[in-house]
Every structure is written in C-alpha cells, then in structure tokens.
Amino acid sequence: MVETSRRQAIEDVASDLFRERGYAATSIRDIARALSVQGASLYAHVTSKEDVLWAIVDRAATRFEQAADRAEADAAARRPGDPGEAIAALVRAHVAVLTADVDEAGVFVNEWRALGDERRRSILERRDAYQSRFRGHIEHGIAVGAFAMTDPSIATTTVLSAVNGIAAWYDPDGRLPADRIADHLVELTLRMLEGSR
C-alpha cells in the first residue's frame, strides 16, 4: 500500500502500533520513530493523538456499516426474507472488512474504549445499531422457524464475538486466504443458528 498522503502514512503506522500494543501503551514518539521522524513533527499533520485514533476507528466503523448495507441489499435481492441468507451475507461481509485491514479493524474492535466520552458514546451507538442488524435477522429467523429457539441477544453477541475473534489471529500471509476463512465462519455460524440437536 503506497502512502498516498503523509497523514495516511501516519494512520497506517498508528493502526499497526495501536493494534499491537494498545492505544495507551503507544506514544506519539513511537509512531514518529516508525516513520523515522521526530515526535513533534507529527503535529504538522495531526491535531492530537486521540484524533488519530478517532480517524482509524471512524473509518473502520464506516467500512463495516457500508459492507453490511451492501450485504443486506444483496441478500434481499437474492432470497428476500431468508434469514439464513441474510446472516450468511452479513458474516461474509464482516469477515471481508476484518481481513482487508486487520490493523484498522482490530483497533476498531479493541481500542474504542480509549476514546473520549463524546466519541466513545458515538461509536457505542453505531456498534449497537450494527449489532441490531444481526439480531433483527436472528429474531426473524427464530420467528419463522428457520433458526432453532434460543435467546436472540446471546446468539447475537456470540456470533459477533466468534467472528471478531478472527482479528486476534488472522495473518494475511498465513495458511487459508480470507475468503476461505469467511466460508468456515459462515458455515459455523449457520450451524449454530439452524442446528437441530
């Protein structure tokens, strides 16, 4: 990924470090060192450390939201009202965003707590809205008998925890390409929801 702008290069490096050590444990001077530059020099491109975190988290959130938009539209076009199709599309989209930029997505998943009050609240709302998409299809699936009876809230957080777990181990150069991983997660998720025992 060629650095299109200096600002972007800073956010890329910051994503990497925030993901690896966490926001609080990463100093401005750490980010600068990775760019072979003095710490104070970053403030020509950035207004504060939290601003960098916010830029990363906000962009990642937008990616997840837009991917979910497309996924829901596609699923509705293919098999309208089919909860399994909708969940499969959402999971596949989620894994795609997660694996397209593990650092950025990993920061979104783990470091949003470090944001200030206002921004943290804002992200929390968007997370809730995002979760609600999954829960909506799960509840619908239970209602029409496509999914086995369960507590929809627990099923929702379990699905999302399972999928987000990928961020902890995914390696772009590892065994299994991203879409193979998505296949497995879709399979496991649908079994979990549909499964009759």
Place this chain on the structure above:
Amino acid sequence: MVETSRRQAIEDVASDLFRERGYAATSIRDIARALSVQGASLYAHVTSKEDVLWAIVDRAATRFEQAADRAEADAAARRPGDPGEAIAALVRAHVAVLTADVDEAGVFVNEWRALGDERRRSILERRDAYQSRFRGHIEHGIAVGAFAMTDPSIATTTVLSAVNGIAAWYDPDGRLPADRIADHLVELTLRMLEGSR
C-alpha cells in the same frame, strides 16, 4: 468479598481498573485513589505495577486450568470418550470461571499482552496448552464422526472467541444467572460442532 489481606484488596481494585481502562491506561495512583491511599503507599505491599498484573493473570490462568482439569475428569467419568460431553464440560467450566470473577478473567483474556517478555511467553504457552485441550476433543469428535467436518483450528478458536466474548458484556446483576448463560453457550457450541446442514 471481604478483603482478607491488603494485598488482595489491591489486586481486586486493580482487576477492576485494568479491566475497565486497560493496564497501560491505569496508573498506580489510580489504584491507590480507589483505596483512599497515596500512590507510594502501595509499594509496601507490592513490588511493581507489573507484579500486580502478573498476580491477577497467573491466578486467573490457574483457575481456568484447574477448572478444565475437573471438567475433563468428570466428563471422562460420565461418558468416556464422548467428545460432545467433553466439550460441553469444558465450555461450562470456562463460563463458570469467567463469570465467577469477570474482572480477573477479563484481565486475563485482554491484558496479558502488557506483561514483560518472559511472563508473556509463559502465559502464551499456557494459553496454547489450554486451547489444545479443546482442539483435542474437537479433532477426536471429527475423527469418530460425532462432529461435522471442519477445520479443527478454526473451530477451536471460534469456540473460544465465542465463549470469551461473555467477558465483554456479562453483568453479575444482569438478567440471566451465570449457569443459564453457560447452558446457552453449551447449546450453541454443540450445535456449531455437531450440526448437520
């Protein structure tokens, strides 16, 4: 929980704060303030900040290991060689430890990265060994046809991610007692592994 010793009180407060804000974002003086004491006073009971983290992480790790020991022994006594029984027992034990002290367990799950090199490596080994117990039963289950065919590594990390996700939302005073949550997780996990689609 009555403070049996001063050292224990420090670790309890530290578990709470480390879990809420993270290790790096929590200062010694934050912990002291929660105990209505000066920061420097803690060093009468503690040799370093990292020592406190280590005590919490080590204890939590031991709890998970011992609970898994008992779970595997019980499962083997009840239904020897039954992979479903073994996984159910492991999941139930894991949820029990997680919910018995969410702060401590949450720190173990999320903050072990903050440990120094040596201790981090040590915990990583124990985590791997712990994961291997799950993977062993999953592989066995696939081999004997009890579980549906899948990638055992992905299935293992997915199960553990799903279960660890509880630490992010569990509230001891919330709806649903801990063992109900365990019931749901066992159900979802077994569906995921056994489910035929």
Place this chain on the structure above:
DNA sequence: CTGCCTAACTAACGATCGTTAGGCTACCAC
C-alpha cells in the same frame, strides 16, 4: 529571483509516570 508550501527540525512546557527513601502512628505480644 521571489514567495509560498510542505515537511521536517530543535527546544522546551507542564503534567504525569513508576518508583525509592525515610519517617510517623497505632496496635499487639511479651
């Protein structure tokens, strides 16, 4: 040649960090 823009620099600010040193007070055993 001049002037602006980008990107970096050095130096320093006040705050906070983890930690050490040394002293004080209250209680309990003998």
Place this chain on the structure above:
DNA sequence: GTGGTAGCCTAACGATCGTTAGTTAGGCAG
C-alpha cells in the same frame, strides 16, 4: 513498657508523556 510490625505518610527522583513554539531546508510557481 518495650519491641516489633503493619500501614500509611510526605517528598522527591528521573523518565516519559502530549503538546506548543519558532525555525529551517527544499521544491515548485509566478
């Protein structure tokens, strides 16, 4: 009462934190 010990205090250390200020070097446009 004497000695020990558990628990806390104040004061301070050197390091590092996020951030501001003012300056310098290079390249491109007029």
